[in-house]
Amino acid sequence: MKKRGVGIAAAQYPTGLAGGGDVSQAYVKVNPDGTADLFIGSVDIGQGSKTVLAQMAAEELGIPYEWVRVHNQGTDTSPICFGTFASRVTYATGNAVVEAAREARSILFEVAAPSLQATPEALDAADGKIFVRDDPGRSIGFRDVANMANIFMKKMIVGQGLFARDHSATDPDTGACDPFCTMAWAAQLVEVEVDTDTGQVEVLRMVSAFDVGGAINPMLVEGQIEGGAVMGMGAALMEDLYPHYPTPEGQPTNLNTYIIPTAVDIPKKMESVIVECPSTAGPYGAKGIGEMTANVPAPAIVSAIHDAVGVWIDEIPVTPERLLRALEKADS
Amino acid sequence: MQRTVVGQRKKRYDGLAHVTGETRFVDDVFIPGTLTVKVLRSQVVKGNIRRLDTSAAASLPGVEGIVTHKDVPNNAFGLVPDQPVLAETIRYRGQPIAAVAAHDERAALKAIDQIKVEVDEEEPVFDPQEAMKPGAPKVRPEGNCYMYGEHPCRKVVFGDVEAGFKEADHIIEGEFRTNPVEHAPMETQVSLAVPEGKGRLTIYTVSQSLLFHHGLLTGILKMDKDDLRIAGLAEKALHDWKDDVHVAFRSGTVGGSFGAKNDIHADHVTALLALKTGQPVKWRWTREEETLYSTHRGGWHIRIRDGVKRDGRIVARQVTSIRDAGAYSALNTYVVDKHCFMVSGPYSIPNVYVEGYCVYTNKTPSSSMRGFGVFPATFACEMQMNKIAAQLKIDPWELRLINAYREGDQTPTRRVLDSVYLIETLQACAEKAGVKLPDRLASMTSEKREGAA
Structure with missing residues (x-):
């Protein structure tokens, strides 16, 4: 028999390394043709950090996104970054990028100011133009200024930026410490269909709301939410590295026995709401949600199973075998 | 001021290159003369190695170098520096004991087969609740x-x-x-270490934590025996590199991680073998290794x-x-x-x-x-x-x-x-x-x- 149920879960997730002490740096170089090279030490592990960091550099410089190239060549030539973890890159490296781009821009504003008969402080830049903030008609091409500055004024158009957080020691008796930069929030509703004959659970619908502080790229935020939802679903229903935990017997050795969700398992209805409560010190108010998106689904799914069939299963993954055993136990 | 780029649904910076196969991952880097690495993993869960004999393996054709715990200058790394690169004391099944660099995979696997290892087995403990009890192994x-x-x-x-x-x-x-x-990233652990002369070593890495791993690795490769105690701590080793091997990580784009590449899995082994053989060496983990033996x-x-x-x-x-x-x-x-x-x-x-x-x-x-x-x-x-x-x-x-x-x-x-x-x-x-x-x-x-x- 197929039975449906609904479950919800909420979550918090800290942005930044627990314990602090982490560093991210960035340099920005503006070339004579107005394009910019952004140098970072943060690795893109597929989450899209090159994209959002390039967007931040472009925004601050006032040039199109397509004019920014991103470089993370390695430890000899790149600025320092502790790493891509703790949902920290958008926040930490982002802050460094914003600072670096602003420094580079300020050099260009100095160069452009006399031509625009304004002070550098009165200038702004967007879409490849430098202009007087209160009189945008008075403008000059970003490329022209970059060329003039680099070649004729003999200036290096380079900016540097730094994010660094103090180390916060933990009191071993009370746990007192400052364990994050900012906190992100989430809520999710999941609807499942449970087949009580086979023990199979199908996730029909996932509605997710995540507070990202400020979405640098809403498409990538949705990608994180949906990707994390599917990964969380895998942990809730399918993935079991130790089928006979705690012993290591019968472990899967490959992806034909270690089962992860694929395209056919993705819920037909996935709806994402981006909520924005700006963080006090993140770039454009951003908070990190890269990790937490995978944390919410499991309790929501397992609670939805309870709603459908009336049994609590306190151990994940809820494989068909585990579910059938629980149903059997509840019957007897 | 209205934002024009931030907040926009811009196309992924590297999206087109990813889907058209243009992105070059570590395994796509080819350097002529690169040796292939295979590792001998323990079949025993727990015990001490009584005998480890690599001489037969070393004399096989195509084998350029073998390393064991004796070849690791500082054989303990980590945030808490307790993990050996190559084990003398076995603490889990699958723990690396020796690594071979050879002309091809076949030769490397053959050499692994010829390494003789004898272990005095001890009783393991698998259940953390048992392990917490007094008197547990x-x-x-x-x-x-x-x-x-x-x-x-x-x-x-x-x-x-x-x-x-x-x-x-x-x-x-x-x-x-x-x-x-298991994280199950599409790209398994891969490392390519290339000696550049004058003690310089370039490592093409899948690391998601360049600075952290640079510190761990220079700690492992530290030659000064007096400094064995520092055991993987970054600060000291980083400042002392000039007397030592200089490691530069090259990092492209990582093919998925989800936390799988926050720990060094392969760079230490390729570094040791590259230094020993003087040749580029690459170690690419199989899916089975990734599933069973990665974090x-x-x-x-x-x-x-x-x-x-x-x-x-x-x-x-x-x-x-x-x-x-x-x-x-x-x-x-x-x-x-x-x-x-x-x-x-x-x-x-x-x-x-x-x-x-x-x-x-x-x-x-x-x-x-x-x-x-x-x-x-x-x-x-x-x-x-x-x-x-x-x-x-x-x-x-x-x-x-x-x-x-x-x-x-x-x-x-x-x-x-x-x-x-x-x-x-x-x-x-x-x-x-x-x-x-x-x-x-x-x-x-x-x-x-x-x-x-």
């Missing part, structure tokens, strides 16, 4: 629980949990387990005891959590920290008492994975919330809304919160899902707590 000489200061666990103590339980109308208990999970999310066992008022306010929460770290610390001590700091959930609970144990067992070391220790914390906390709601017959939305953090609340670690927005996020989720919240819930805000001035 020792995974490591210092004991099976990592010591946080004087305590065998990370403690978070906030308010007075016993007073909270006295004040409560209901005591509701739960016990939860999350089984180990993963370790298993958790969590007990929660909550004191709850009739109206659903949680006034006390006591948590005991056990993390199965496997045989070495890797990032587990930090994973437990993060778990303990977050396990009270996004709720303002005035009395909290948490004990989180990082327990060693004779398994592949677990370590970081997306969500760190907060994944099991969220599972246990939110399961518990739904059980409380069911038992007290309170709507699960309402239970969360009345307990949710408000602006200016303090976490159990004494951090004062800002930009608190759980209530609004719950309301947004309910609205999108078509759940109609009653007015008294729909009108709540994170600005202030109802009934408070």
Whole structure:
């Protein structure tokens, strides 16, 4: 028999390394043709950090996104970054990028100011133009200024930026410490269909709301939410590295026995709401949600199973075998 | 000022290159004369190596170099420097014992087959709850629980949990387990180490933590025997590199990680073999190695005891959590920290008492994975919330809304919160899902707590 149920879960997730002490740096170089090279030490592990960091550099410089190239060549030539973890890159490296781009821009504003008969402080830049903030008609091409500055004024158009957080020691008796930069929030509703004959659970619908502080790229935020939802679903229903935990017997050795969700398992209805409560010190108010998106689904799914069939299963993954055993136990 | 780029749905910077196969990952880097690496892994779970003979393997055609624990200048690395690159003492099945660099995979595998190893076996322990008991087989000489200061666990103590339980109308208990999970990134561990002359070594790495791993690796390769004690600590080794091997990481784009590449898995072995043979060496893990022997999310066992008022306010929460770290610390001590700091959930609970144990067992070391220790914390906390709601017959939305953090609340670690927005996020989720919240819930805000001035 197929039975449906609904479950919800909420979550918090800290942005930044627990314990602090982490560093991210960035340099920005503006070339004579107005394009910019952004140098970072943060690795893109597929989450899209090159994209959002390039967007931040472009925004601050006032040039199109397509004019920014991103470089993370390695430890000899790149600025320092502790790493891509703790949902920290958008926040930490982002802050460094914003600072670096602003420094580079300020050099260009100095160069452009006399031509625009304004002070550098009165200038702004967007879409490849430098202009007087209160009189945008008075403008000059970003490329022209970059060329003039680099070649004729003999200036290096380079900016540097730094994010660094103090180390916060933990009191071993009370746990007192400052364990994050900012906190992100989430809520999710999941609807499942449970087949009580086979023990199979199908996730029909996932509605997710995540507070990202400020979405640098809403498409990538949705990608994180949906990707994390599917990964969380895998942990809730399918993935079991130790089928006979705690012993290591019968472990899967490959992806034909270690089962992860694929395209056919993705819920037909996935709806994402981006909520924005700006963080006090993140770039454009951003908070990190890269990790937490995978944390919410499991309790929501397992609670939805309870709603459908009336049994609590306190151990994940809820494989068909585990579910059938629980149903059997509840019957007897 | 209107933003023109930030907030826009810009195309992924590297999206087109990824989907057209143009992106060059580490395994796509070809350097002429590169040797292939294979590693001998222990078939035994626990014991001490009595005899290790690589001479027959070394004389095989195509074999250029073999390394064992004797070739590792500083054979202990990690945040807690307790993990050997190549083992002398075996603590889990599959632990690397020796590594071969050969002209091709066939020659390397043949050599692995010819390495003779004899181990005095000892009794292992797999269950962390067994490992915690006095008299349990020792995974490591210092004991099976990592010591946080004087305590065998990370403690978070906030308010007075016993007073909270006295004040409560209901005591509701739960016990939860999350089984180990593998990251399963598309790209397995890969490392290509290229000697550049004058002691310089370039490593093409899949690391997601360049600076951290650079420190660990220079610590492992440190030649100065007097400095063995520093064991992987970054600061000293980084400053001393000029007398030493200089390592430069080259990093392209990583083919998925989810935390699988927060620990060094392959760069130390390729570095040692490149230095020994003077030739470029590449080690690419098989999917089987990735599944069984890379780090993963370790298993958790969590007990929660909550004191709850009739109206659903949680006034006390006591948590005991056990993390199965496997045989070495890797990032587990930090994973437990993060778990303990977050396990009270996004709720303002005035009395909290948490004990989180990082327990060693004779398994592949677990370590970081997306969500760190907060994944099991969220599972246990939110399961518990739904059980409380069911038992007290309170709507699960309402239970969360009345307990949710408000602006200016303090976490159990004494951090004062800002930009608190759980209530609004719950309301947004309910609205999108078509759940109609009653007015008294729909009108709540994170600005202030109802009934408070």
